[in-house]
Amino acid sequence: MVMEIHELIQKRQLLEAFASIKLMEDETILERDSEKYSDNPQEFVRKSKDVDLLYNSITNAIQSIVEGTLEDPTLQHTMLTSMVTLIAREEVAHPNTDNASHPGSDLLGRPRKWREKWREAINESARKRVLMAPMASREEATSWLDRHLHFLQEHLRADLLKIKSSVKKCYPEEYQVCDTYVEAFHSxxxxxxxxxxxxxxxxxxxxxxxxxxANTYHRFEQEFMAWSTAQDSPIFVPYLVAYINSFHDLVLAE
Incomplete structure (x- = not known):
């Protein structure tokens, strides 16, 4: 059964995979409560680890889907909407419970926090997208920095427009997907x-x-404030102040 579930995950049939894992998890919990494993606790630990590893595989799939959202030129709306449904079902299926009284039970019935993993994946996606902007060396081009900042702006513009026009439609309002992406790109x-x-x-x-x-990026940011409640990022501002201070120190040194 484990291999069949792995195949479902590989095929991105995540709702079906989750249903099968949850069934496997529930059966293991029932068998534990009926003391089926009293003479063979290692078997219970093994099954619990199987469940945990399968859930972790879905976690990895969610992160892969999110990180690939901006990379894929053709947005897969069905994949994203199914992922949102998956996260909602998991949150209902795994309320906070105390399983500490059973060895190995910390792997069963616990919240998987996939919405948090979703946010982490968006942060990682933004980081990778920023680093994708071409950057030549000073030896290759004297205007290397101007070119790099131009590419960075164009990449950012394309990504945010895609989020606004396409990605946002795949998520319910509670996800605040635009704000989440803007904050991630700010950082x-x-x-x-x-x-x-x-x-x-x-x-x-x-x-x-x-x-x-101070000018290009700030003006560009303002273009998107109509659909994002995020104003100046509390992460971004200290860096801007540091740049200004560094520039001031350099001028004084001259």
Whole structure:
């Protein structure tokens, strides 16, 4: 049965896979409660681990689907809507319970927190998308930073437009999917710009970076405020202040 469920997960038939795992989990719990494993506790532990590993496989599938949402040129609406249904069913199936009295029971009946994994996957997706913007070396092109920031802006624009026009439709309002993506991109860009600012930038390059952050990126961000309640990110602002301070220190040093 375990192999059959693995095949369902590989085929992204996640609702069917979840139903089978839940049945397997419920049967194992019933057998435990009837003391079927009193003479063979290792068998109970083995079955519990099978259930846990299968649930983890679904977790990985969810993360893969979310991270691939912006990479796939043809958005798979059915895949995303099924994933949302899956998360909802799991939350109903696994309310918080205390299974500590049974060895190995911490693997059974516990919440899988797939909505949290969904958010983590969006953060990882944004991080990867930001790093995909082409960046030449200073030796290859004197305007390497200008080009990189241009590519970064174009990639960000395309991704956010896709989220607004297509991805948002696949989620219920409670997910606040636009806000979640905007926050994720804020954090990813802030981290990336911080790394750039810590590199060996000359005066012109540092000015280019600060100008892009304060003007181009800020204006670009405002284009999307109509559909996002996220204002200036609390993660982003300290980095911007740090850039300005670094620029001020450099000017004084000159």
């Amino acid at each position: 990813a860009i802030a981290s990336h710009l911080q790394e750039l600012s810590q590199g060996p930038l000359d005066f012109h390059e540092l000015y280019t970076l600060l100008d892009w952050v």
